[in-house]
Amino acid sequence: MDKRQHTKVTEGKRTPGSVLEAIGHLHRLSSLIASDQLDEALSAAVEIPVQCLGICATALLMPSRNSDRRRLVTSRNLPSDLRTDIVTLRDDGLIGWVLKNNAPRAIDDLTTDGSSPYLRYGLRSAVCAPVECGGETPGAMLCVSRYPTAFAVWEVELVALLANQVSAIVRRQESTPASDALPSPGAPEKSDDADDIVSRVLEEALAAVKADGGSIMAKRGNHLRIIASRGLRDDVPQSANLSDGTIAAWVATNGKPLMLNGRVQDDRFSSAEERPEIVSAISVPLRNSRNLVGVLNVHSTRPWHTYTNRELGILGRIAGRVALGIEYARLFEQSRLQMRHLRSLYRVARAITSTLDLGDITEMITQYLREHMSADVCALLMYDRAYDVVRLARGHSSLGGPDDQYLQLTRPAVSAARRSKRPVEYHDLLQSPEYAGVEAVRRLGLRSGVVAALSVRGNITGFVAAFRRKPHGFERQAVKVLPGLAELAAIALENARLYQRQADIAHMTRKSLMPLSPQEIPGFDIGCKYAPAYQVGGDFYDIVRLPDGKFGIAIADVAGKDTKAAAHIGMCRHSLRAVADEIRSPAALIQKMNRLVCEQTEPDSFISMIYAVLDPTSRRLAYCSAGHEPALVYRHRSRRVDERSTHGLLLGILPRETYRERRASIQVGDIIALYTDGLVDALATREMPGVERLKSLLIEYHALPMQQIADLLHDQASAQSDRSPDDIALILLKAL
Amino acid sequence: MEVVVTLNTRLVDGTPVIDVDGELDHAGLPEFRSEVSNLIEQGHRNLVVDMSDTHFMDSGGLSGIVYVMKRLAVLKGGVTLAGCSERIFRKLEVSGLTQVSDTLRFAPSVEQALRELRKAS
Secondary structure (H helix, E strand, O other), X not given: OOOOOOOOOOOOOOOOOOHHHHHHHHHHHHHHHHOOOHHHHHHHHHHHHHHHOOOOEEEEEEEOOOOOOEEEEEEEOOOHHHHHHOOOOOOOOOHHHHHHHOOOEEEOOHHHOOOOHHHHHOOOEEEEEEEOOOOOOOEEEEEEEOOOOOOOHHHHHHHHHHHHHHHHHHHHHHOOOXXXXXXXXXXXXXXXOHXXXXXXXXXXXXXXXXXXXXXXXXXXXXXXXXXXXXXXXXXXXXXXXXXXXXXXXXXXXXXXXXXXXXXXXXXXXXXXXXXXXXXXXXXXXXXXXXXXEEEEEEEEOXXXXXXXXXXXXXXXXXXXXXXXXXXXXXXXXXXXXXXXXXXXXXXXXXXXXXXXXXXXXXXXXHHHHHHHXXXXXXXEEEEEOOOOEEEEEEEXXXXXXXXXXXXXXXXXXXXXXXXXXXXXXXXXXXXXXXXXXXXXXXXXXXXXXXEEEEEEOOEEEEEEXXXXXXXXXXXXXXXXXXXXXXXXXXXXXHHHHHHHHHHHHHHHHHHHHOOOOOOOOOOEEEEEXXXXXXXXXXEEXXXXXXXXXXXXXXXXEEOOOOHHHHXXXXXXXXXXXXXXXXXXXXXXXXXXXXXXXXXXXXXXXXXXXXXXXXXXXXXXXXXXXXXXXXXXXXXOOOOEEEEEOOOEOOEOOXXXXXXXXXXXXXXXXXXXXXXXXXXXXXXXXXXXXXXXXXXXXXXXXXOOOHHHHHHHHHHHHHHHXXXXXXXXXXXXXXXX | OOOOEEEEEEEEXXXXXXXXXXXXXXXXXXXXXXXXXXXXXXXXXXXXXXXXXXXXXXXXXXXHHHHHHHHHHHOOOEEEEEOOOHHHHHHHHHHOXXXXXXXXXXXXXXHHHHHHHHHHO
């Protein structure tokens, strides 16, 4: 009977991961591992994808020693039916692929493969990474989600990193002997490093057959490299090629042990190694159940000593455990390296995200490349989408050189980096056709390089590049954390750039807002005040000298406090100056400004404005208002204040709106006040509207110089205002 | 910026009444616009905004009013501001929006506003 529940496939979204959070978690995980809290570490490891990547469930599968089935070591949130089935799931296109290729894989939408077994459990996307277990079939760390998802490169790498950490945990846990009478070789102690482990293993082997010396060689590709030795002459080469014809090479190639007593001529191998001190020797292959991982050599220098089948048998029996030991050491070293890289990344992450200063951020990034990736030459470049060019943001070379070398070195990799979205590695630049003509490579002696793209929301924003004089110069683990750095860097730089742009606009805006020189109008005392509330102001005022000796006076309030508003102000100011020269009638000017604002800004952007033209000789004022607070005119003779407005509509609402203008005659001692609503809002009290207060203050202060009155009014407004301040702009003109 | 406005919408006889409690300014603008947008998407063409608890409005708030006016004008609908304070009404007068069209209406209370709407339909 099929007891499975068929869960509905849900539409919805996965919350994408935050790289900073993830790095923080990994950092904590590595602390748990380092302090031997292995159970907690394992628990944390399967929890991290759920917490940081919006994954619904995680499962850790390891191969079973005795059977073909996998073991479910631990899981988080796995639906019960999947939990039962997962150990026998075959042809799932994911775990199978990962185990076979020993590489991580992500499937953004499982429905693209209609036969995927995961669909039965209501799952829509998955990421899987291999967990190494010492050369045998790897285990698998599976993360599944109910939502179809595009996994970012750094997210897949994160799961792969977790899988590696998990393998370290599992190995450590399993090497604690429960029922084993003999201690396993290679069980690490707290202060061990990989070298210690392998040396201990070698010592045990040498002791077991009373050898005078020997070595353990690890197989790396076509090479055998000595990773531990005792009693070898200094001139013994540290590594040998499998085709060298040495004894170890023969053993590694043929997978069979060799025992030699006395000096023999044997045409299975050349006695190119003249080692007269060696009297007898045994070499045995070291393998895990599938692969040959190295060779164990022991020798005796005692005269007339012979090894027998007995010693051969002993070594044969412990060879398996020796192999495990060196595999363990390798994994241990790998995960320690990873932890080291993760810790550096964490420190950089915190530093980068705690500043908005572009200079600091770019410096930190190149510093990371120098220190943690040992780059001889490194650079951070920004991609300008508008012009489709790549520009240098910061470069560093311990070998000197001109600034244009960084671009030269990075350019060949740019298209590959953009395409692949993963770091592009060059193990030997001299062998890479893309770098054939690059002069800087030869001049600086660079051999290896890695270039990664920075992207924000799917768009490329820049590149990081690192180069070394050593071929194969970059540690695999360092390259693996590079996507994490790239992700962080991209976000931090984007934020810094946005902040910078805002600040630049504000700066530019403010500069362009201030009248270029304080205007003087003959026969008038002028006082002005402009106090923007935030970095980016929303009001502006201007006094323009017109060709016929008259003056145009404008004050305006732009809706909005963001950079869009600032841009509108700039537009407004420049249009005003251009138009004022030609159009003398305030109504016509306002009408023109209205059309401009309608055309050049968003439908719901608007500006309020008063524009007046003053003839200083006749003291006649013509004015037109558009949605703006009324102008106030203090009449000296009557000691009263008139309100003057034409009651026009805000600019930017109706493009074909018509406006009227009015005139006023100014007498000696009269004061014209133009202002924005920030001032009257601030002056308002519960009892009295702001305008009334402003009128009474004008009457009170009328005898003072205009600039002094402007300052006093501003002080009054700032002192009184109990809500967050608005911009205050004010122009006062007194006829003398 | 701290948001110091609370928006609550209730339906009275099928007409949405948005209660603006606090200040109608730049900080609250995105929420106001999004609320209006949602209501329009749900098919409403006439809205009432209860301003009786709105004690402050600046150009940000005006922006919100302009937004709702423009959206409803296209649909031949309208928005009634109910219970505006003197100060806020004055601001709207200064802006000239009160003269624009029938899209923007005023009423002393929500009940009155709804009554006018019922009469019109």
